[in-house]
Amino acid sequence: GENVEQHPSTLSVQEGDSAVIKCTYSDSASNYFPWYKQELGKRPQLIIDIRSNVGEKKDQRIAVTLNKTAKHFSLHITETQPEDSAVYFCAASSGGSARQLTFGSGTQLTVLP
Amino acid sequence: GAVVSQHPSRVICKSGTSVKIECRSLDFQATTMFWYRQFPKQSLMLMATSNEGSKATYEQGVEKDKFLINHASLTLSTLTVTSAHPEDSSFYICSARTRQGTTEAFFGQGTRLTVV
Numbered sequence: 001g002e003n004v005e006q007h008p009s010t011l012s013v014q015e016g017d018s019a020v021i022k023c024t025y026s027d028s029a030s031n032y033f034p035w036y037k038q039e040l041g042k043r044p045q046l047i048i049d050i051r052s053n054v055g056e057k058k059d060q061r062i063a064v065t066l067n068k069t070a071k072h073f074s075l076h077i078t079e080t081q082p083e084d085s086a087v088y089f090c091a092a093s094s095g096g097s098a099r100q101l102t103f104g105s106g107t108q109l110t111v112l113p
Numbered sequence: 114g115a116v117v118s119q120h121p122s123r124v125i126c127k128s129g130t131s132v133k134i135e136c137r138s139l140d141f142q143a144t145t146m147f148w149y150r151q152f153p154k155q156s157l158m159l160m161a162t163s164n165e166g167s168k169a170t171y172e173q174g175v176e177k178d179k180f181l182i183n184h185a186s187l188t189l190s191t192l193t194v195t196s197a198h199p200e201d202s203s204f205y206i207c208s209a210r211t212r213q214g215t216t217e218a219f220f221g222q223g224t225r226l227t228v229v
Contacts, residue, residue, distance in 0.1 A: 034217070043206060043220040044157070089156060099210060100147055101218055103156045 002027040006104025021107045023090035024072040032093040035075045037086045080111045115141045119221025134192045134224045136207030142187035143209035151204040163190040197228040
């Protein structure tokens with residue numbers, strides 16, 4: 001099955017700096033890669049996603065890049081703000097009828113004011 | 114986006130009892146729902162895939178007789194934790210995707226289960 005690895009596990013940045021979180025996946029058939037933000041005790045919230053036919057996608061301060069050859073994708077947050085502090089999860093979906101998601105281990109992002 | 118409602122949000126039960134968690138898709142039909150378990154400071158681990166009108170597909174290591182899943186309609190899936198033990202205490206979250214083939218998954222609010 002799919003295996004998703006995520007790094008780093010914790011990340012602290014100063015407000016206004018950029019944050020980068022990286023993930024790798026194992027299943028070359030995976031074609032959908034979402035990123036979720038989860039606050040303590042809350043449900044994961046989709047912040048951005050990318051499909052395998054696209055190399056990069058941007059939404060305001062958030063961007064995701066995908067390298068299919070190397071099987072890795074990254075989340076970039078620019079101009080970080082304290083409210084960006086949360087746990088971020090990457091995920092991969094290998095398609096098929098179930099289209100289940102396999103999650104990375106998560107990154108605790110702390111933005112220091 | 115689509116809305117998935119999960120209840121209860123918190124439940125405390127005694128060891129040996131059973132607890133039922135409901136997951137509803139409020140404004141769309143979901144032929145497939147997914148149940149995840151999340152321990153503190155850990156990732157979401159898929160427990161099972163719930164298919165409307167058929168048996169659920171369980172991930173390796175998940176006991177199907179302990180975690181009973183029923184997906185009797187296109188808008189409701191339930192997870193029953195039977196004979197709960199303290200080690201079953203966790204955050205349980207369901208998710209669903211629409212039938213229209215969009216890839217985005219919509220999550221319920223999650224259920225914090227504490228077994229005492």
